[in-house]
Amino acid sequence: MTHPRVTVFIVSWNARPLLEQCLPSVLATDWPALDVVLADNASTDDSVEWVRERYPAPDFPHLHIIRHPENWAFARGNNEAVRQAGTISFSSDYYIFLNNDVEVPPGWLRPLVERMEAEPGLGALQPKLLQHGDRSMFEYAGAAGGFLDRWGYPFTRGRMLFEMERDAGQYDHARTAFWATGAALMVRPAAWDATGGFDETFVMHMEEIDLCWRMQREGWTVGVEPSSEVYHIGGASLPKESPQKTFLNFRNNLLMLYKNLPPGPRPLLPGPFQYILFVRTLLDTLAVGRAALSGRGAEAWAIVRAYAAAHRMKGPYRAARPTRETAVPLPYRRSILWDRFVRGRRTFQELPDDAFGV
Numbered sequence: 496m497t498h499p500r501v502t503v504f505i506v507s508w509n510a511r512p513l514l515e516q517c518l519p520s521v522l523a524t525d526w527p528a529l530d531v532v533l534a535d536n537a538s539t540d541d542s543v544e545w546v547r548e549r550y551p552a553p554d555f556p557h558l559h560i561i562r563h564p565e566n567w568a569f570a571r572g573n574n575e576a577v578r579q580a581g582t583i584s585f586s587s588d589y590y591i592f593l594n595n596d597v598e599v600p601p602g603w604l605r606p607l608v609e610r611m612e613a614e615p616g617l618g619a620l621q622p623k624l625l626q627h628g629d630r631s632m633f634e635y636a637g638a639a640g641g642f643l644d645r646w647g648y649p650f651t652r653g654r655m656l657f658e659m660e661r662d663a664g665q666y667d668h669a670r671t672a673f674w675a676t677g678a679a680l681m682v683r684p685a686a687w688d689a690t691g692g693f694d695e696t697f698v699m700h701m702e703e704i705d706l707c708w709r710m711q712r713e714g715w716t717v718g719v720e721p722s723s724e725v726y727h728i729g730g731a732s733l734p735k736e737s738p739q740k741t742f743l744n745f746r747n748n749l750l751m752l753y754k755n756l757p758p759g760p761r762p763l764l765p766g767p768f769q770y771i772l773f774v775r776t777l778l779d780t781l782a783v784g785r786a787a788l789s790g791r792g793a794e795a796w797a798i799v800r801a802y803a804a805a806h807r808m809k810g811p812y813r814a815a816r817p818t819r820e821t822a823v824p825l826p827y828r829r830s831i832l833w834d835r836f837v838r839g840r841r842t843f844q845e846l847p848d849d850a851f852g853v
Contacts, residue, residue, distance in 0.1 A: 498528040499588035499608055502580060506534045506572035507595040511542035513728070517598045522550065522558060525601040526608070530587070532559045534576035536566040559583055569677065569699035574692045587684060592703075594678045596728035598627060606723040607681050610669065618686030618715025619707050621675035622723035625662060633659050634727040637676020639666035640719030641704065642851070644831040646775055647752045649674070649704060652719070652843045655835055660842055667721045673826040675717050677703030679725045689713045696808065700740065701747035708755045711823040738793040745779065745801035746808075753805070754812035757822040767822075776802075778832065826852050 503521060507514060514533075521531055535543050543560060550558050561579050563572060573592050580587070589611055593599075603622060611617055624637040633639065638653030638660075650656065652666040675681075680703055690709045693702040707717045752768055752775075759766035779798055786795035817823070829850045834840040 498526065499612065500528040500530070500586065501526060501589045501591060501604060501608065502530045502532060502587040503591045503593050504532050504534060504573055504576045504580070505593050505595050506536060506567075506569055506576065507538065507542060508536035508566050508568075509538045509540045509542065510595050511540050511545050513596045514542055514546060517596060517728075518546065518550075520598045520600070521593065522555065523601055524599060524604055526604040529604070530557050530559060530580075532561060532576055532580050532583075534561045534563060534572055534579075536563050536568065536572050567695075570693035570697050570702045571695040574695060577687070577692065590682045590684060590687060592677060592680045592682065593725075594727065596627075597679055598726045598728075599679075600724070603723045603725055606720050610718065610720045611681065611683065614716070614718070616714075616716050617718050618683050618710040618713075619675045619717045620681040621672075621719050622679055622725050623662070623666070623719070623721040624676055624678060624727050625724055626659075627726040627728040630726055631661055633662055634678075634729060635659060636678045636727055636729060639721055640670065640672030641674040641676065641707075642827050643673055643704070643825050644827045644829060645825055646771055646778065646830060646832075647748060647825065648831050649701075649748075650827075650831050650843070655841055655843065656831065658841060665844055669718065669720050669722070672717050672719045673711075674704040674707040675719060678727050678729075683715070686710050686713070686715045689715070696811075697747045697750070698743060700743040701751055705747070705751040705755070708751065708823060712755070712817055712821065736794075738797040741794050742797040742801045742804075745798050746804045749775075749802065749805035750808060750812070753809045754816060755823070757817050757819045760819065766819075767824075824852060828852065 533546060543562065546560065561576055563575060567575060577590065589608065607620055607622060610620060621637055623639050624634045626632045626634045633653030635654055638651035641649055641651045643649055653660045690706060690713060694705050697705065710717060752771060756768040757766050783795045783798050827850055834846060840846060
């Protein structure tokens with residue numbers, strides 16, 4: 496029996512403790528046609544040396560190490576890894592982009608491959624993402640499939656804003672989603688090629704949501720396969736409270752909305768992005784005020800800087816924006832903030848089904 500060939504890409508920078516903890520599980524994956532590409536972002540620790548000593552090439556021929564000349568972070572680090580893997584003498588039926596802080600059980604790949612094989616139109620797919628420290632809880636970065644509300648705020652099956660749900664099997668049914676987590680993202684090479692991979696301008700954060708949105712614009716679907724589950728430590732690149740993380744999340748979210756929503760029908764007439772931007776500016780101004788009043792001045796300033804940076808950087812995306820006919824609309828037609836704080840809905844299950852377009 497011929498098995499589809501899967502290449503797992505892991506971008507890493509100065510992360511030997513994480514590699515020691517998580518890489519052994521990836522290399523122990525129970526799949527007969529597997530390549531693992533460790534793309535090192537010019538680490539200054541001894542992580543690459545440790546990997547080479549612990550997993551010598553003669554004994555682990557399916558492990559390949561690529562060393563980037565500088566720290567290209569997540570987006571470019573993965574893009575370059577895919578390009579360079581093409582020069583190594585193997586081909587891939589599927590790519591998986593896996594964070595270096597994700598631990599996997601031996602059989603995690605089989606349900607993902609079987610789902611991809613069964614649905615040729617599926618461009619991207621994620622497993623269920625659980626917390627590494629408490630595997631009964633969903634993990635923030637993707638849980639059981641992601642969505643965007645009418646104002647462009649992300650949420651998932653298993654996470655309502657910053658509140659995580661306990662996994663009680665409530666999201667164990669496979670389905671489509673609007674975006675799949677970049678912590679453990681399976682991609683069909685044809686969909687990757689059609690979109691050009693991650694947007695390197697984003698650096699990191701939101702790049703997987705943007706990629707999934709662009710895939711849908713090309714006619715692909717995105718899914719979640721909860722019969723596969725992995726365990727994410729989280730916060731390995733930037734801690735939750737980092738102002739730089741706040742900056743990247745707000746900036747990239749605005750850029751993503753601009754590039755994937757259509758302009759107005761005629762010059763000077765507002766389109767969906769302008770309408771959303773008006774409301775978002777009001778809501779995010781409240782977030783700035785709340786952060787400032789709570790003594791988190793660096794966070795407040797990061798949001799202001801993100802708006803300024805997004806405005807400066809949006810120009811190159813203008814020509815590639817979709818038309819009203821080719822645009823893929825935001826999937827949840829309500830406000831997740833309104834649902835949570837006014838209607839008191841605390842879980843994904845409590846959201847009305849008829850408000851989803853996916």
